[in-house]
Amino acid sequence: MLPESLQVVEYVLMTARGSTTPPADQGVVAVIDGQSLKVTPFRAANIPPPMALHDICVSSNIIDIAISADCSVIAVLHHDGVALFNWKSTTAAGPPPMLTGKFTFSTTPKMRETFQQITYSEDNSVVVLSSNGSDSLIERIGYNDETGRVEELYQLEIPTSSILSLSTFVENGVPHPFAQDVSGGLHSLSSAGGSLAHCRLPAALPWTELVLNGESQIAFGMSSSGHLYANSRLLVKNCTSFLVTSAHLVFTTTAHLIKFVHITDVEGKTNF
Numbered sequence: 659m660l661p662e663s664l665q666v667v668e669y670v671l672m673t674a675r676g677s678t679t680p681p682a683d684q685g686v687v688a689v690i691d692g693q694s695l696k697v698t699p700f701r702a703a704n705i706p707p708p709m710a711l712h713d714i715c716v717s718s719n720i721i722d723i724a725i726s727a728d729c730s731v732i733a734v735l736h737h738d739g740v741a742l743f744n745w746k747s748t749t750a751a752g753p754p755p756m757l758t759g760k761f762t763f764s765t766t767p768k769m770r771e772t773f774q775q776i777t778y779s780e781d782n783s784v785v786v787l788s789s790n791g792s793d794s795l796i797e798r799i800g801y802n803d804e805t806g807r808v809e810e811l812y813q814l815e816i817p818t819s820s821i822l823s824l825s826t827f828v829e830n831g832v833p834h835p836f837a838q839d840v841s842g843g844l845h846s847l848s849s850a851g852g853s854l855a856h857c858r859l860p861a862a863l864p865w866t867e868l869v870l871n872g873e874s875q876i877a878f879g880m881s882s883s884g885h886l887y888a889n890s891r892l893l894v895k896n897c898t899s900f901l902v903t904s905a906h907l908v909f910t911t912t913a914h915l916i917k918f919v920h921i922t923d924v925e926g927k928t929n930f
Contacts, residue, residue: 670864670882676725678903679828684748686729690720695734697755699748712754716741724776724784727828731758733784735776739763740784740799742808759808761799771795777824778833783811785835785847787824794821796837796847827868827875838866844877860890869902871921878902884912 676686676699685700689707696710703711718737725732732743732755739762743755763773771788779785783800796814801807822840824847826833835847842859844866856874859866863879878900880886886897886909893907900909907919 668864668882672865674723674725676729677727677828678901679727680904682728683903684729686725686748688723688725688732690723692719693717693736695720695723695732697732699729699750702748703750711750714743714755714757721773722776724778724826726778726782727826727831727833731782733776733778735773735786737773740776740786740808742784759801761808761810775824777826777835779826779835779847780832780849785824787821787837796821796824822862823864823866825866825868827870829870836868838862842879844868857889859887860892863887865900867900867902869904869921876921878907 674688674690676682676684684702687698687700689696689710691708693715695714695716696707696712697714698705698711705711716734716736720734720736722735723732729748730745732745734741734743739760741757742759744758745755746753771790773786773788775787777785779798781800783798786797786799788795788797798811799808800811802809802811820839821837823838824835825838826835828834836854837845837847838859839845840862842861842863844854844857844859846854854875857868857877859877859879861881863881865880867878868875869878877889878887880897880900884897885895886893886900894909894911896912898910898912900907902908905921907921908916910916
């Protein structure tokens with residue numbers, strides 16, 4: 659048996675991509691290769707990995723990335739800090755993303771953390787998830803208007819390492835970050851507030867997305883065994899991958915099929 663102080667870590671394959679909401683649905687996909695990030699907007703350039711339209715580099719190995727809602731900024735989380743790259747054009751002939759700001763993590767012993775994920779928030783700031791061994795830490799990093807520098811805007815400490823993952827959903831062009839806890843509950847990290855209590859998943863799921871449906875949100879999540887859920891409702895048991903657009907749930911199955919399901923709302927009940 660494992661001691662209670664030890665945590666079991668599960669590694670899963672994640673896809674780093676841009677928005678699926680028009681008009682920002684440029685098919686942006688990024689591949690992490692050590693200190694290099696290989697970026698391709700597939701709408702403009704059909705270049706399959708490991709090749710890419712643009713290569714951008716940072717000072718240490720990359721942990722995670724986040725792409726802004728309009729695909730104009732790429733935030734790179736690496737072992738030394740966070741680097742922000744401005745991307746003026748996603749056309750094939752456009753310039754590559756250019757470094758416009760960076761934040762370096764503290765190296766003092768008490769501040770050493772294990773950094774895990776990054777996602778976008780409002781005002782082009784980013785939210786970073788880390789752990790100090792006993793607690794989950796959420797830091798918001800962005801431009802300080804007074805100093806004109808990229809700085810830590812606040813830090814939130816969550817007891818007992820309860821946060822499993824970070825992600826973002828987009829509402830009216832504005833990104834809203836949220837966190838998933840170890841029991842499958844979803845929590846808004848938006849500075850504007852709001853509750854996601856109605857978007858509870860049956861368990862902590864490694865792949866999770868939120869989509870706006872009317873005046874509320876729907877949480878989609880997939881387990882390692884291929885069970886795909888909409889909130890607590892089980893949709894299919896043989897899913898291998900999925901993504902959500904503003905109108906459709908798109909998923910693949912173990913039978914090598916790709917299915918497009920229209921999301922509708924009839925008399926207050928969501929149908930698929």
